[in-house]
Amino acid sequence: MAETSSTSVAPKINVDLGDRSYPIFIGSGQLAAVGISRFIQGNKVLIVTNTTVAALYLSKLEDQLSDKQVDSIVLEDGEQFKSLETLNSIFSQLLENKHDRKTTLIALGGGVVGDITGFAAACYQRGVPFIQIPTTLLSQVDSSVGGKTAVNHPMGKNMIGAFYQPQAVIIDTDSLTTLPKREFSAGMAEVIKYGLISDAEFFTWLEENSDALMQGNQGALTYAIERSCLNKAKVVSADETEQGMRAILNLGHTFGHAMETFQNYSGWLHGEAVAAGMVMACELSMLRGALTKSEFDRAKQLIQRWDLPIAPPAEMRVDDFEQLMYRDKKVLDGQLRLVLLRSLGDAEVTADFTLGSLNSVLSSSCSAS
Numbered sequence: 001m002a003e004t005s006s007t008s009v010a011p012k013i014n015v016d017l018g019d020r021s022y023p024i025f026i027g028s029g030q031l032a033a034v035g036i037s038r039f040i041q042g043n044k045v046l047i048v049t050n051t052t053v054a055a056l057y058l059s060k061l062e063d064q065l066s067d068k069q070v071d072s073i074v075l076e077d078g079e080q081f082k083s084l085e086t087l088n089s090i091f092s093q094l095l096e097n098k099h100d101r102k103t104t105l106i107a108l109g110g111g112v113v114g115d116i117t118g119f120a121a122a123c124y125q126r127g128v129p130f131i132q133i134p135t136t137l138l139s140q141v142d143s144s145v146g147g148k149t150a151v152n153h154p155m156g157k158n159m160i161g162a163f164y165q166p167q168a169v170i171i172d173t174d175s176l177t178t179l180p181k182r183e184f185s186a187g188m189a190e191v192i193k194y195g196l197i198s199d200a201e202f203f204t205w206l207e208e209n210s211d212a213l214m215q216g217n218q219g220a221l222t223y224a225i226e227r228s229c230l231n232k233a234k235v236v237s238a239d240e241t242e243q244g245m246r247a248i249l250n251l252g253h254t255f256g257h258a259m260e261t262f263q264n265y266s267g268w269l270h271g272e273a274v275a276a277g278m279v280m281a282c283e284l285s286m287l288r289g290a291l292t293k294s295e296f297d298r299a300k301q302l303i304q305r306w307d308l309p310i311a312p313p314a315e316m317r318v319d320d321f322e323q324l325m326y327r328d329k330k331v332l333d334g335q336l337r338l339v340l341l342r343s344l345g346d347a348e349v350t351a352d353f354t355l356g357s358l359n360s361v362l363s364s365s366c367s368a369s
């Protein structure tokens with residue numbers, strides 16, 4: 001049995017939310033180094049994971065909790081299991097094993113496990129603590145930070161949920177060694193997003209360091225995750241419940257969600273659809289004079305370098321977009337609002353674009369694929 005670390009490492013980032021603030025630990029070997037028990041008040045823990053991740057990391061996590069009474073639930077792997085039925089199975093497990101209000105839930109897995117565990121924690125006995133241990137790049141740079149938790153409803157993705165912040169986020173970059181390359185690239189779409197929306201210097205760093213990241217350079221990887229989380233933490237601290245500027249985190253998502261819905265969520269990965277959507281948002285930003293042609297080309301080239309799509313699925317037509325985009329949460333009083341760039345590294349949510357320029361982007365993108 002591995003020893004629980006007595007000399008605890010310091011967090012890289014603090015998400016500043018008053019009495020709901022929490023640390024983010026990032027780096028190689030963090031699962032063993034952090035000393036997870038210090039974030040658990042009671043004696044009991046329920047680890048929520050899935051079949052794929054359990055086989056790889058569940059026993060490593062259990063080893064770190066030898067001073068606690070640990071139960072675990074292993075979910076089926078897939079977005080279709082981010083459902084009310086699965087949520088109920090977590091509640092049943094908690095009740096059957098007599099978990100009380102001092103129990104802590106631990107999410108061990110990607111965004112699917114993180115979102116459902118967070119929502120279970122928000123609801124169980126009106127709220128118990130939870131810890132995020134994200135194991136995909138996407139969950140490490142996006143979903144584990146910021147407290148958006150949810151399950152899907154048959155009528156819509158993430159429709160039942162809550163804002164509920166974790167006690168800590170523990171990002172062990174070693175878990176990325178087992179992640180399929182396609183999943184890693186999908187996570188890179190969200191990393192590139194931070195460069196585009198709020199951090200031009202990071203965008204340039206990504207242009208210069210993509211080769212190192214592709215070769216698995218630990219220093220580069222830790223830096224890219226840290227800088228992404230820092231950018232996200234700043235936005236979340238300023239607008240926790242998305243009353244306004246938090247929506248900039250959705251660059252490319254209105255176009256991307258239209259693509260995912262068109263494919264019935266069984267085609268591209270989320271990050272892949274976001275990548276193509278970000279190219280469309282950048283093109284529209286260029287048409288309104290906020291990006292130069294050379295900046296637009298740089299954005300497209302960086303996305304393409306990660307083998308991510310830069311145009312919608314070939315079967316999609318302009319009228320498919322027109323129908324699907326108006327279902328977006330950013331539509332207000334029937335008016336479509338989009339996240340667009342004011343410059344490279346600065347974004348806003350705005351209706352300040354012409355329908356002519358939007359149609360031009362939709363037409364050129366649909367004919368490019």
Ligand code: NAD
Binds near residue numbers: 142145
């Ligand atoms: P995922 O959780 O489905 O994980 C992708 C795949 O990788 C799964 O098959 C998983 O089992 C596997 N996997 C996970 N870790 C692994 C590892 N270390 N090695 C090998 N395989 C591993 O998908 P995701 O991309 O992590 O997350 C997508 C989900 O996140 C969606 O449900 C989306 O709605 C949600 N999301 C939430 C937020 C938020 O703010 N809460 C933000 C973005 C996305």
Ligand code: GLY
Binds near residue numbers: 145146148
């Ligand atoms: N992933 C978008 C957000 O957390 O707001």
